[in-house]
Amino acid sequence: MLNKISEVSTLIDELLKRSAEGACAESHDYTDETILNLELLKQWKPFWSIEIQHEDIELLNRKGNLLGGLPFISEEYPWPLNDQGEPYLPLIQISLDEVSHLSGQDFGLGLLQVWLDINDSDLPNVVRVIERSDLNAPMMLPSFDYSEINDANHWDQACAHFSIIPGGFMCTDFGAHLIESRNGRELTDDESIIIDQLMEIVEKSNYGCPAGDWVLGYPDKGSGTPAGRYDPEPANFFQFKSANSFSRVNVSRYANIFFDDSSQGVSFFFDWGG
Missing domain, CATH: 2.30.320.10 (YwqG-like)
Incomplete structure (x- = not known):
């Protein structure tokens, strides 16, 4: 289970990097609500x-x-x-x-x-x-x-x-609809792959x-x-x-x-x- 928790944290960090690449910026371009949802996903109970x-x-x-x-x-x-x-x-x-x-x-x-x-x-x-x-x-x-x-x-x-x-341990619920950029850009294929990996873990570990x-x-x-x-x-x-x-x-x-x-x-x- 600890490996799964660590894997989620690693995937989220990787997702933020892909966000910066997709936005051609030095940092991610996700909305504040998206960041909050990702932080909650790291909080396993x-x-x-x-x-x-x-x-x-x-x-x-x-x-x-x-x-x-x-x-x-x-x-x-x-x-x-x-x-x-x-x-x-x-x-x-x-x-x-x-x-x-x-x-x-x-x-x-x-x-x-x-x-x-x-x-x-x-x-x-x-x-x-x-x-x-x-x-x-x-x-x-x-x-x-x-x-x-x-x-x-x-x-x-x-x-x-x-x-x-x-x-x-249980994680909060999560879905692709919770990931949005501030400027409304579409997610890249790399981001979508990481989100699918996160969702696979969540479906086996949420409520x-x-x-x-x-x-x-x-x-x-x-x-x-x-x-x-x-x-x-x-x-x-x-x-x-x-x-x-x-x-x-x-x-x-x-x-x-x-x-x-x-x-x-x-x-x-x-x-x-x-």
């Missing part, structure tokens, strides 16, 4: 895949990485209810300790939870972080019959533990590469995906790309947990392409 193990609800580790099931709840962090008193459904619970340790990036300590109100087509959601110190509180059970959630909402609710495993869901890396930017609605693009924390993790995910209906890392700390938000 590590990502982690997940392995899902379905379990009976009684066997789940309620303080672990969960899809659906019975997440940690306590008196201070009860099961969320909507305005009609109907329960939200648990989408995911993920250990921030583990992601921080694996990535070397400080996401805090404790559990990140996302809950959805599927009674509303807009899928209102609750995103919350339960700090590690608050996990010492007694765990509670929901105040309703858990089995009624599926019966009442016809929801293919996942009930699974998942492990976070190394996925490799289309992982088969399932992933942690960090880049968000999926295909048609109808949430990331495409933002400018600038938000940072991906968790990419829901398979119905195994989120039953409403299918073609052009992916979902993400995004994060923002500012001087005030890390914050998270959920969005989906429904």
Whole structure:
């Protein structure tokens, strides 16, 4: 993988030289946006895949990485209810300790939870972080019959533990249309050959590469995906790309947990392409 990252950097440097030759100038004649896209292409990000193990609800580790099931709840962090008193459904619970340790990036300590109100087509959601110190509180059970959630909402609710495993490195998306000169000249054959080489690498290493869901890396930017609605693009924390993790995910209906890392700390938000 490191060879592939180095190869991309070398190809981009070579492309800039060909630009100068094509423009008969001492330096490239690409637009500022083109240069920005090329710089982004050099910024490979590590990502982690997940392995899902379905379990009976009684066997789940309620303080672990969960899809659906019975997440940690306590008196201070009860099961969320909507305005009609109907329960939200648990989408995911993920250990921030583990992601921080694996990535070397400080996401805090404790559990990140996302809950959805599927009674509303807009899928209102609750995103919350339960700090590690608050996990010492007694765990509670929901105040309703858990089995009624599926019966009442016809929801293919996942009930699974998942492990976070190394996925490799991911590059941003790229295409020939992103390369333009300031004066509108046509690309030379040499430039086109290098761009084709870059695109071949990208197609094997961008968001289309992982088969399932992933942690960090880049968000999926295909048609109808949430990331495409933002400018600038938000940072991906968790990419829901398979119905195994989120039953409403299918073609052009992916979902993400995004994060923002500012001087005030890390914050998270959920969005989906429904």
